[in-house]
Amino acid sequence: MSNAAVKQQLGQPIERGSVLELNPIPLAEREQPPAFPLEALGPILGEAAERLAFHVQTPPGMAGQSVLAAAALAVQGQIDIARGPIGRGPVSLFCMTVAGSGERKSSLDGLALAPIRDLEAEKRQGHPEAMASFKAAREAWEMRRESVISASKPKGRQPMKEAEQTFLQEQLAEIDGQEPQPPATPSMTFAEPTAEGIYRHLQHSYPSAGLFSDEGVGFFGGHGMSEESRGRTVAMVSKLWDGSPITRTRGTAGESGFLSGRRLSAHLMVQPVVAAKVLGDPLLQGQGFLARFLIVQETSLVGSRLLKGRDPKRGAHHDPAIGRYWETLASLIREPLHTDENGALSPRLASIDGAAFDTWARLHDSIEWQLSPDGRFRDVQAFASKAADNAARIATVLAIVEGEHSPTPQHIERAGRLMAYYLESMAIRTAEARQDVQELQARDLMEWIKAHGGELHARDFKRLGSEYRSATKARALLTFLVDTGHMQIASSNQSGKPTGWRIREVQS
Structure with missing residues (x-):
């Protein structure tokens, strides 16, 4: 296998002249569950x-x-x-x-x-x-x-x-x-x-x-x-x-x-x-x-159960x-x-x-x-x-x-x-139980980042969902996303530790 092919399979950039191609490794996808009929x-x-x-x-x-x-x-x-x-x-x-x-x-x-x-x-x-x-x-x-x-x-000793x-x-x-x-x-x-x-x-x-x-x-x-x-x-x-x-x-x-x-x-x-x-x-x-x-x-539905517009006098019993x-x-x-x-x-x-x-x-x-x-x-x-x-x-x-x-x-x-x-x-x-849990969680984290501007800073870990809020958990998933070509490091501290990440744009 050629060096370029190996790089492509691993999701690494392939240099062709002055053009840089990015080929992220596909992540496991969650199937959309059906709606209860x-x-x-x-x-x-x-x-x-x-x-x-x-x-x-x-x-x-x-x-x-x-x-x-x-x-x-x-x-x-x-x-x-x-x-x-x-x-x-x-x-x-x-x-x-x-x-x-x-x-x-x-x-x-x-x-x-x-x-x-x-x-x-x-x-x-x-x-x-x-x-x-x-x-x-x-x-x-x-x-x-x-x-x-x-x-x-019986009376007495009579059997x-x-x-x-x-x-x-x-x-x-x-x-x-x-x-x-x-x-x-x-x-x-x-x-x-x-x-x-x-x-x-x-x-x-x-x-x-x-x-x-x-x-x-x-x-x-x-x-x-x-x-x-x-x-x-x-x-x-x-x-x-x-x-x-x-x-x-x-x-x-x-x-x-x-x-x-x-x-x-x-x-x-x-x-x-x-x-x-x-x-x-x-x-x-x-x-x-x-x-x-x-x-x-x-x-x-937690977070979307709003009471605005509801009649306080009309409940289930009515x-x-x-x-x-x-x-x-x-x-x-x-x-x-x-x-x-x-x-x-x-x-x-x-x-x-x-x-x-x-x-x-x-x-x-x-x-x-x-x-x-x-x-x-x-x-x-x-x-x-x-x-x-x-x-x-x-x-x-x-x-x-x-x-x-x-x-x-x-x-x-x-x-x-x-x-x-x-x-x-x-x-x-x-099917999801048999998939790689890290891949599914990484996809969830990436979708959250996309929905919140496409970038994430370490100081914002506390804004993540409870399952990703830990710095150890979040960094592990972000490292996985960087390694697979879906994100790139946007900033690091003086010791070289990443502090910011952004979604990597793939060029066609």
Whole structure:
């Protein structure tokens, strides 16, 4: 290779007579993420999400994610979905929203879950009286049981006869069948559960529950995800997404158990630093736990959330679209759940058939084709393999919210647009994770400098974003940009250390 060719490949200037050519080495580019398709959520969820995003001033995808997760929680106990001859399963959804501190996650989630929180508050009002009645009934029951045992003890030193033993067994069996049970915990949701806590909640409280947290670090960093517990928690939560029975095994007699017919939806809102750790966790990836989650991460609006021109007397509680959403969700969440004698849910079975199945099958096949070695989703295979199932769940949730008996072809198409967003976003994040981080950060820094006059001085490092504000970090990236031919040193101090940089203009 000629010396000129080597210089060109390295991005160094090539001297040709009096002409100086500059050939910067191309930097890795960030793909533009797709926009969250709010319209695909439909007239109730979509319009509510749009208005929530306006009132709270959050990115649209955050609002869309919140209302979709809340709707799944409201619907999951009533409906299962049959995907033609492919199988049947829950309509539960697992959602994750990645957003930094100050993004108003709590405010948004509070409004999205308002009807559910109202119902929980109502149940809490009567809970103390219910607990008092239970304790009294329990004490009376225990005294009755003890009195039966005491009265059955043989007099003197006479052994108990077989007939007496049989009679006592029958009495105790009858009494044990009347053992008072504690009232259901007045909460449909929990934020930092252990596997044992989830089991007890689904056994004694609601058979349909939600893992909802506006600070998901409490879940991922809590006791349920400690080294000794995380395997059990992940396995149990994954089984609940599948609709499979869950079990608890204990050495103490009577502590083991088996629960079927339970449902769980989730919405975990986490900060980017937590998300990076979670999404890179080998256990969570290896067990397919993360592949079940629909993930949203949108560009922050911090710095542009202005109040000028807004009516201070008109907020979310005055918005008709949000009011319709709350009324619909309240009606769904208060619908009585059908259970058997063991507390297991007996949901109605909705079906994707006819034209709706044809539409779903095309969606399924289009995703499957993209899992090939040359396909768009080959690097997110675990997530994409569950995408058609998630689309069926989303379509069913949309249909029930809108008063339909089963998903129509239009619901499938809209769910397909939502899944396209989740798939594309996941593919972009995965591709960026495999790119050179320094190159991506260098490009971001260079774009910032271009937008601020094309020059940067060391004294202005404090104006940079927090991830580049450190002098050590900024200088390393600037050196990389100089070495690759994108910037040039504009000034140095007396000891030769660069103090100013400018964008290098490339001559044609």
